[in-house]
Amino acid sequence: MKAGPTTSPADLPVTASRRRILARTRLDFWLDALLLVAYTLAYSLGFTGVATHEWLGIGLGVVLLVHLTLHWDWVIRTTGKLLHPGGRERFIWLVNLLLLVSMTLCIASGILISEVALPELGITLTASSFWRQMHDTTATLTLILVPVHAALRWRWIVGVARRFAAWRPGRSR
């Protein structure tokens, strides 16, 4: 890659760091978008059918683990600041915690009541009505919490989307 005529050696670490931040922002944005689309599809059982619903749910679980891992720093930082005043971050933390519990239980119960994915892997479990009820309840709760979770960061979403829209190949914005 050719450096521009105005780039001095002192600028290089800054550019590299900016590029790293941009790559991370891009990863966060597309991973979050993927999670949102995947959950929307997975919740629409009539559209996907049982098999796609179940495989999508399992995939969602894996992506959710990556999403959480990428934002674990935020979890630690915000948990540490919970006792300090400042309602907004605390509210977001609470919504995120509820979403984590609800989505985890939704995916876990979905695996336990699986009719296609697990039998295809050679695993058969006896599903109880408890897990079916749990799956229905947590799926509905997750449907409420997912848009709230996304909307609480709408300024970040709009900002990043605008930056991507203005981005041209070869320009490091």
Added chain:
Amino acid sequence: MKFLRHLTAVVLTVAVIVGLGMLWAHASGGGAGIGSGLRQAPSGKALLRLQQIRAGVIRVQSDNGLNLVDTSDLIRTCEIEAALAAVVITVSAIRRRHRRMRRTATRT
């Protein structure tokens, strides 16, 4: 390295949540699933259902994927999500405007 450390913490957190769910299921008498399901033989009803799925008696759409004709479910999900997001964004925007107005009033 940092990613692996964080991933371990996340997996542990998720395991705790699932474990608590299992405890809840056990306490409420609905503990079938991993705990008992892997050790006990599946019930006759479950086996029959599985055989019916394999024989194609029960259609579960395991082969052809998306049912593109039935989009009503998908549209309804999108509508619910959009409505909830719109409410949160509106409330958030109103609160932001109020805060800005209060700050301006304090300054003047």
